Amino acid sequence: MQNRAFAAVQQLGRSLMLPIAVLPVAGLLLRLGQPDLLDIAFISAAGDAVFANLGLIFAIGVGIGFARDNHGAAGLAGLVAYLIATNSAQVLIAPPPGLLDGLDPDAAATALAEYREGAVAKLGVPIGILCGIIAGIMFNRYSTIKLPDFLAFFGGRRFVPIAAGAVALVLGALVGEFSHYAVAGIDGLSLAIVGAGEFGLFIYGLLNRLLIVTGLHHILNNVAWFVVGDFDGATGDLRRFFAGDPTAGAFMAGFFPVMMFGMPAACLAMYRAAAPERRKQVGGLYLSMGLTSALTGITEPIEFTFIFLAPLLFLVHAVLTGVSMVVMDVLNVKLGFGFSAGLIDYLLNYGIATNPLMLIPVGAVYFVIYYAAFSFVIRRFDLAVPGREKNPPEGSAAAAATAAGSGPGAGAGAGAAADRVGAWLRALGGAQNLAQLGACATRLRLVLVDPKAVDEAALKALGAHGVIRPTADTMQVIVGPTAELLANDLSAHIALNPPAAAPIPSANSSAAPEVRSDTGPGVLARGDCLAALGGGDNVMDFAAVPGRIVARLVDPGALNAAKLPAGSNVRHVHITDDKVAHILIA
Helix, strand or coil: CHHHHHHHHHHHHHHCHHHHCCHHHHHHHHHHCCCCCCCCHHHHHHHHHHHHCHHHHHHHHHHHHHCHHHCHHHHHHHHHHHHHHHHHHHHHCCCCCCCCCCCCHHHHHHHHHHHHHHHHHHCHHHHHHHHHHHHHHHHHHHCCCCCCHHHHHHCHHHHHHHHHHHHHHHHHHHHHHHHHHHHHHHHHHHHHHHHCHHHHHHHHHHHHHHHHHCCCHHHHHHHHHHCCCEECCEECHHHHHHHCCCCCCHHHHCHHHHHHHHHHHHHHHHHHHCCHHHHHHHHHHHHHHHHHHHHHCCCHHHHCCCCCCCHHHHHHHHHHHHHHHHHHHHCCCECCCCCCCCHHHHHHCHHHCECHHHHHHHHHHHHHHHHHHHHHHHHHCCCCCCCCCCCCCCCCHHHHHHHCCCCCCCCCCHHHHHHHHHHHHHHCCCHHHEEEEEECCCEEEEEECCHHHCCHHHHHHCCCCEEECCCCCEEEEECCCCHHHHHHHHHHHHHHCCCCCCCCCCCCCCCCCCECCCCCCCCCCHHHHCCCCCCHHHEEEEEEECCEEEEEECCHHHCCHHHCCCCCCEEEEEECCCCEEEEEEC
16 A cells, blocks of 8 residues: 555656646746847747646646556546636635725626635646646546446546546535635745745755655655745746746755756766776766756756765765755845756846856855765775776676667667667566556656566666666666657557567458467456456457456457456556557556
8 A cells, every 4th residue: 555655656756747848948938038038028928828827737747647658638637627626616715804895896806806816826736736636547547437328428538537527626616615724824834934944945955856766856846846935926936936036046046056066076076986998988978967967957867876876975965955055045046947957047047047146156166075075985985886887797688788789879770779679678577567657857667567577787788877666566767868758669669569478460450360368377368358358249359468468359448447357456558559458467
C-alpha cells in the first residue's frame, strides 16, 4: 500500500512537468512584448493568456500525465472537469459580510461576480491539479468500460469525460461551500512561508535539491511558484514576478548562482580530476553537462554523476543551494525564470529583475566554492566519477554495449538508432518487463514486472547518469534532457515489435487466425480470458506468455480486464491501432 501511494505521488510529480513545459514560451512572449523590449502588445497578451489560464492548463496536462499511455482523452476529461468544477463552485460561493452593502442591484451583481471569480482564480492551480488527477484516474479505470447496447455509444473512452465531470461536480460543490477555508488556508500558508524569512528560503532550497532523488521536488516547486502570495490576483512567486510584483523572485533567485556557476564549476572539477589519458574521452560529456546547466538550468545529469558516489558531497550541494537562497534575499536580489535558472532566462528577464548584477560576484564566489569542494572530495575519497572509474570487465553487458557503439551519439542512420533503442530495451529487461513507461524532463520513469531483470551496468554504458529505485517495482533512469525523446523511441519500438509468444499476423493477413499459447507457469489459457476479452466471437487471435496476454479483437471497446481470473493483478493495458490488446499481468 505504501509503495502504491508513493508511486502515485511520484506520478503526480512527473505529470506536473507537462503543464510546466509551456511556461518558457509563455514567459518569452510576455517579456518580448513588454515596453522595455519589443513593445508589441499582442505578443505580450499572448504570453499573459497562458499565465491567466494556468489552472486549465494544469487540468489538461496532469490528466494526460496520469493517464495510461498519456492518452489525450484524459486531457479532454481534465478540461471538462475543470470547467464543471470552477463554474459550479462560483455559483455557490457566498460573499463576505458587508461586501454588497449600499450597492444598487447592478453594482452588487458585478461586485459579487468579481469576488467569486477572484476566489476561484486564487484556487485555480490546485483545482486544475485535482481535476487532472480525477481525469487520469477515470481514464485508467473506465476507458475500456462496456455499457448496455442502447448506451454503447457512450462506452469506452467516451465515458471518461462523463465520469470525470460527475466527480468534478462534487468537487465544485465542495469548493463552493468551503472556498473561504481553502483561501484562508492558502493565505495562512503564504504568511507562514514568507514570515519564516531567510530560514524558510534556506529550508526550501535545501529540500528542493534533496527531493531530486525521489522526483518529488516538482510538487514543492508548485507550492512556491504558483500558490504562495498574492499580487493583484496573481499567486505564486513565479506568476507574481511576471505580473510585476517587486517582492517576487525570492524563491527563484537563489538557483541562479548554483546552476549558472556552481554546477559548471563541479563539471570542471570532475574533468580535472579524471585520469589524464581519459580527459579527452570524458571532456565532451562534462562540457555538454556544464553548458546545459549554465544556459538552461538543467542540473540533474550533473547531480546524478555524484549523488550516489558521494552522498556527503550531495548534501553539501543541497546546503549551498539553501545558503544561496538566503544570500540573494539578503542582498535584495529578485530574479525570475519561465523555465529554470540559466543564462537564457537571466538575460531575458534582466529588465524586470531587482539588482540582477549582484548575481555576478555571488556567482563567482560560488564557482570557486564548488570547484574547491568537488576537487577536494573527489581526490580525498577517490570517487569513481566519469573519467576515474575502472573500465567495465571484458565480456560484461556494459562492455558489450559500449563495444557495440550503442552509447550516446553512436551511429547516425536509422539502423544504428534502432540498434541503440534495442540495446536500451535489453538493458531494461526487455519490452515484456515494462509495465509502464513514461518520462519527465530528465528521467525515464518506469514500472517494472521484474526489477531484477534490469542491467544497471548496461544502462550506464548506454549513457544513463544514474538509476533510482523508489519502490520495489518502480525505477527512474536519469538520461538528461533527451529523456522524453528516448521514451518515445522505446514506445514506438515496442509498438512495432510487440513481445508475444509468437508474432500476431497483420490485420490485413489472409491467413486464418491461430490460437496459440505458451503453457509455461503463470500463463493464462485462452478460455480463462474470454470473458475479459469480450467473448470468443470478439477474439480473432490470441497469444500468452508469463506476464503478458496479446490478443487481436474485433471490438477493443469490449475489453474489460477486470474480468480476468482473480489474482491476475493487471498492471497495464495497451491497445494498438490495429486492434491488438496487450495486457500486462503479474
